[in-house]
Amino acid sequence: xxxxxxxxxxxxTTEWMTAVLASSNTIDASTSVAxxxxxDIGEDGGLLSLIFRASMTYEGGDGPASAMVKIxxxxxxxxxxADVLGFYPRELAFYAEIAPEAPFxxxxxxxxxxxxxxxxxxxVMEDLSHLTSIDQxxxxxxxxxxxxxxxxxxxxxxxxxxxxIPALSERFLPIENPVYLAALPGVFDGGWAGCQEHGxxxxxxELIEHGDRFGELVPWLLEEMMEPATFVHGDxxxxxxxxxxxxxxxxxxxxxxxxxxxxxxxxxxxxxxxDSDVRSGHDAELVRHYLSVLATNGxxxxxxxxxxxxxxxxxxxFIYGVTSFQSWDSWNERQRDLLSTMLGRSVxxxxxxxxxxxxx
Numbered sequence: 001x002x003x004x005x006x007x008x009x010x011x012x013t014t015e016w017m018t019a020v021l022a023s024s025n026t027i028d029a030s031t032s033v034a035x036x037x038x039x040d041i042g043e044d045g046g047l048l049s050l051i052f053r054a055s056m057t058y059e060g061g062d063g064p065a066s067a068m069v070k071i072x073x074x075x076x077x078x079x080x081x082a083d084v085l086g087f088y089p090r091e092l093a094f095y096a097e098i099a100p101e102a103p104f105x106x107x108x109x110x111x112x113x114x115x116x117x118x119x120x121x122x123x124v125m126e127d128l129s130h131l132t133s134i135d136q137x138x139x140x141x142x143x144x145x146x147x148x149x150x151x152x153x154x155x156x157x158x159x160x161x162x163x164x165i166p167a168l169s170e171r172f173l174p175i176e177n178p179v180y181l182a183a184l185p186g187v188f189d190g191g192w193a194g195c196q197e198h199g200x201x202x203x204x205x206e207l208i209e210h211g212d213r214f215g216e217l218v219p220w221l222l223e224e225m226m227e228p229a230t231f232v233h234g235d236x237x238x239x240x241x242x243x244x245x246x247x248x249x250x251x252x253x254x255x256x257x258x259x260x261x262x263x264x265x266x267x268x269x270x271x272x273x274x275d276s277d278v279r280s281g282h283d284a285e286l287v288r289h290y291l292s293v294l295a296t297n298g299x300x301x302x303x304x305x306x307x308x309x310x311x312x313x314x315x316x317x318f319i320y321g322v323t324s325f326q327s328w329d330s331w332n333e334r335q336r337d338l339l340s341t342m343l344g345r346s347v348x349x350x351x352x353x354x355x356x357x358x359x360x
Contacts, residue, residue, distance in 0.1 A: 312358055
């Protein structure tokens with residue numbers, strides 16, 4: 001049984017959800033969705049997609065009590081960014097091809113479909129609300145950060161300079177590639193004016209200078225972050241991490257996944273998912289913890305090399321706290337709070353670790 005790609009919450013009906021769940025044999029042929037209640041949860045922080053929680057009851061049998069439905073964001077700026085960088089098909093491919101072998105958990109996929117002539121898509125997956133999540137605005141603790149970084153390193157290790165990277169690089173872009181080289185300067189510049197207007201209180205003269213020349217630095221940054229390459233999540237932040245029993249981790253949002261130096265995930269997570277006062281003074285400790293887990297899994301990387309890569313990645317990850325300011329006027333209060341928080345933490349992490357000193 002097939003199902004249609006929808007473009008709004010209005011399409012999440014009992015008939016449509018029945019077709020989705022039947023397509024993956026999540027429910028049998030004698031079972032149908034009797035009632036459905038849909039709630040928009042994208043206001044909790046989604047920037048590139050609309051996310052809905054659908055709660056269901058059934059006739060004729062049983063099925064999941066709830067499911068998450070993800071479709072493209074209607075904001076033109078964010079949608080253009082996602083389309084140019086190929087985020088949506090990449091996420092669907094990750095769930096289908098990479099997640100089943102990952103050392104962290106991933107939600108069960110009830111339905112997944114991509115349009116043939118556009119980037120319209122729909123992804124229906126397991127609701128992870130039974131697991132523990134930490135609001136990114138609140139930030140994670142040192143202990144939780146180490147749990148997350150352990151799973152991160154366990155994911156990176158088997159992919160470290162893997163022979164299959166070239167073959168997979170068309171679907172999962174390496175960080176140094178023509179698309180990023182062409183697009184990232186414009187993506188950054190699109191948000192930079194709004195960032196300086198609405199995030200001025202978070203910026204310092206050093207970071208303003210960094211932002212003013214970020215576009216010209218992109219080729220150098222991407223080259224520096226390319227080796228030694230491994231599979232990175234690319235958006236490893238608190239809102240995408242769910243903590244389970246016995247230090248287990250479940251991850252979502254693989255739209256930016258691809259190949260880069262593993263310190264990319266470490267730097268992004270530490271600099272934008274930890275309160276600055278919690279993280280400050282612990283960066284080297286977190287990097288050493290990452291390296292120790294890599295070593296346990298057969299990958300050796302010396303601290304000096306890793307630390308320099310960490311600094312480079314901190315300088316690059318400034319882009320995350322900037323680009324979405326282009327859509328500031330359309331964001332709700334929580335999204336604005338998230339953007340401002342990410343920007344402030346990024347600035348502080350760059351300054352705390354003298355990251356700008358490694359730039360040409």
